[in-house]
Amino acid sequence: MDGDPQQPRPPQLRISDADRHRLAEFLREAAGEGRLEVDELEERLEATYAAKVYADLVPLVVDLPGAASVVPTSAAPAPVEPHAPASSSYVALPQPANSTAVLSSQTRKGAWVVGASHTAFSLMGSVDLDLREAVFTVREVVINANTVMGAVDIIVNAHTQVIVEGTGLMGAFEQSRDKVAADFGPYSPIVRVRGFALMGAVTVTRKPMPGQKRGFLGRASS
Template identity: 35%
Template sequence: MSNGASRFGSMRAADTDRIQMAQLLTDAAAQGLLEMSEYEDRLKKAYAAQTIDELDRLSADLPGIATTAPASGPGRPAPSTLLLAIMSGFERRGRWNVPKRLTSVALFGGGVIDLRYADFTATDVEITSYSICGGQTILLPPELNVDVRGVGVMGAFDRDADEGSPGAPRVTIRGFSLWGSVGIKRKKRKAQQ
């Protein structure tokens, strides 16, 4: 962590420290060092951690996983991104860096934004989704906090997004659908083969 020395262990953890630990745990799960259920349990604890000590304990038993911040560290959010599907489709799946602002447009097309395996580079993320005669699906992991503010006009914009875990990133989803849909679904992660 940013202050990984043991004498700093009781220091309060910053959002960047929690995000970095989430990324380290994701690395460990991808390498097969953690079962999916244990990964999700540790991830919830990482987002709820108040001190550096609590974060360090989450990776202490993982061989070869660095617990100190690299020089480049997760200091800046990924750049804003536009996902566009005009009579076509887009998919954002697997491991990718979620920007602070993401805009998606489906015009006579469709798309999938899967946040279950993604690395968050900011604690507050804004997704603006527009679907016109098209459809989009946004897949959320169980711990993510979500605020939905979209509108469907002769179409659908899901509003079913319950609270996640304390301290986990918050995603605000806004936008509209016209003769289309924006579906928002919570889905557990699958074990990696």
Template identity: 35%
Template sequence: MTESILEPAGVGPVAGGHLRASDSDREQVSTVLSTAYAEGRLTREEHDERLDALLAAKTFDDLVGLTRDLVGPPLPTAAPAVAGPKLDTVAASEETDRMVAVFSGTERKGTWRVRRRIESYALFGGIDLDMREATFESPVTEISGFWCFGGLDIKVPAGVEVRDQTMGIFGGSDVKNVGEPQPGAPVLVIKGMALFGGVSVKGPRPARRWGANAALGRRADHRHHH
């Protein structure tokens, strides 16, 4: 019985298993064995026997059989929750929220309430609306305004549907990183004119992609610069 536990037969060689094991590798295996003994998963005799085999181990393949019945595969981790838009129509206000920036700036951020109707006017100024932590008071929010030598910058949470109906004269609008709308999420409608000005709507930044493709891209950039 003991012999079958210590031999790596049936497990298969690990990647690079022929490589020499270092003292650090042996210390990690020793920690696993000591933890298993403390938890009652190994008897004193089994623990001592595996320690003797550990001292004689030379390669990674020699270490496989010592912990194969003690260490399971890693448990899947839950994907991080993505904060979605908040909708609360109970305390909704019917008043229009007016924002004016003339040679100045206006900002809304944090836990503020987004009313159903917003009027936005900027003349040589800027209006910055951060809705990522805000609460929407209506399923449909309409922002109308006029931006002359000024602009409107909006940050929205994931899931919000954005309908850009602005008209640009020597100006324009830009909507990016918004993603697919979520069922039941608020709809943001933007109307107005940008004259030598602009409207910018941004959603959460997409997650950076790491892995083989990213590594290949970095190597390609390195070769290009050299």
């Protein structure tokens, strides 16, 4: 939330994009702890970015411990008892280490776990990696993206920093024009993209979160 999240706020006061992003991170952490199923996480993230006032946020966190840290005390319900720790972190989410497309296509999107590194390769095909709703296990992630006469498209959100270090050989290896303004914070994840594109393209694009309406952060929606 903007300022102190514990500061009382009227339930019908309009929320900001920063409020939405903070709650989204809270929900992803809950999913990573095994408290939310994949479908539940996706539904709550969609509702988060559609929320208008503080009262809209309450149903999204009412059954999660630590709700008061992201919902103002005047709008939040009474604290709930902490759930038992998950037996294994991220147990409910897919955790692919690589994505490969040979004369085909592969897409990663929604809630999934990105480890310290992920390898993407396409040969006359396409790989789409949507990291906007992904759960990061470490702050800095390395994406090894390579393509031969194909494409690897990587999508990040406004809060993810990107470092593009690859090489295009008769092709393109680049970050395209942002579709939403960058909005970094002290805990923003970092995605470092390495590799090569031979007669193909590796492209990183910053887009609004799924469910965000046109005009959020002053840019067009995806």
